[in-house]
Amino acid sequence: MITVSDLQEHPLDQVHRLIEPGPVILVTTQHRGIPNVMTNGFNMMIRHAPPLIGCTIGPWDHSYTALRETGECVISIPGSELAETTVDIGNCSGQDVDKFREFDLTPLASQQVAAPLIAECFANIECQVADTALVDAYNLFVLEPVRAWVDPSRPHPQMFHHRGDGTFTLDGETIDLKDHMTKWQYLL
Numbered sequence: 001m002i003t004v005s006d007l008q009e010h011p012l013d014q015v016h017r018l019i020e021p022g023p024v025i026l027v028t029t030q031h032r033g034i035p036n037v038m039t040n041g042f043n044m045m046i047r048h049a050p051p052l053i054g055c056t057i058g059p060w061d062h063s064y065t066a067l068r069e070t071g072e073c074v075i076s077i078p079g080s081e082l083a084e085t086t087v088d089i090g091n092c093s094g095q096d097v098d099k100f101r102e103f104d105l106t107p108l109a110s111q112q113v114a115a116p117l118i119a120e121c122f123a124n125i126e127c128q129v130a131d132t133a134l135v136d137a138y139n140l141f142v143l144e145p146v147r148a149w150v151d152p153s154r155p156h157p158q159m160f161h162h163r164g165d166g167t168f169t170l171d172g173e174t175i176d177l178k179d180h181m182t183k184w185q186y187l188l
């Protein structure tokens with residue numbers, strides 16, 4: 001039988017590589033009339049309905065200032081065909097670069113927030129900041145989706161997930177375990 005001595009200790013500062021959640025997303029903001037976009041890997045669902053999403057966005061990002069000052073953003077979900085572009089977007093700042101132009105992204109008008117949707121992403125979620133209580137301590141913004149859009153021409157998009165070290169996992173096979181969801185029928 002396996003015991004704890006058979007296990008290898010994993011460094012705490014590498015724990016994110018075991019559990020980095022959610023897909024890699026893009027977060028758009030609009031600050032003083034200028035649209036910008038950043039890459040975000042630290043994100044999670046917080047509540048089903050009404051939905052809440054948590055995103056960690058650090059003060060080193062121009063997007064942090066934009067989000068604090070405007071209270072609005074769009075979460076745009078890229079497919080794996082945008083993986084390289086997405087990483088490049090996360091390696092420069094809107095303070096220096098017009099990222100929409102640099103990366104050939106097409107901004108589309110949102111309906112309820114000033115920040116733009118991204119046409120090349122298969123899903124876009126317009127969000128308002130719902131709670132900043134955890135921002136000072138953890139850079140964690142609680143976001144409330146107010147409108148959401150999906151591209152109907154892309155019914156089976158492939159998301160990608162950061163493994164925390166510059167490598168990524170692409171969505172693979174889907175398995176259907178609805179039969180086991182006996183307690184959670186309302187989610188199906």
Ligand SMILES: Cc1cc2nc3c(=O)[nH]c(=O)nc-3n(C[C@H](O)[C@H](O)[C@H](O)COP(=O)(O)O)c2cc1C
Nearest residue numbers: 038039040041042057058061062063090092093094
């Ligand atoms: C794969 C990847 C994931 C990232 N995840 C985050 C994140 O979760 N939170 C964060 O603050 N920055 C994250 N970054 C870094 C920002 O995207 C980066 O600092 C970006 O240049 C900020 O742009 P801005 O200054 O225009 O806001 C990530 C970068 C990459 C490449």
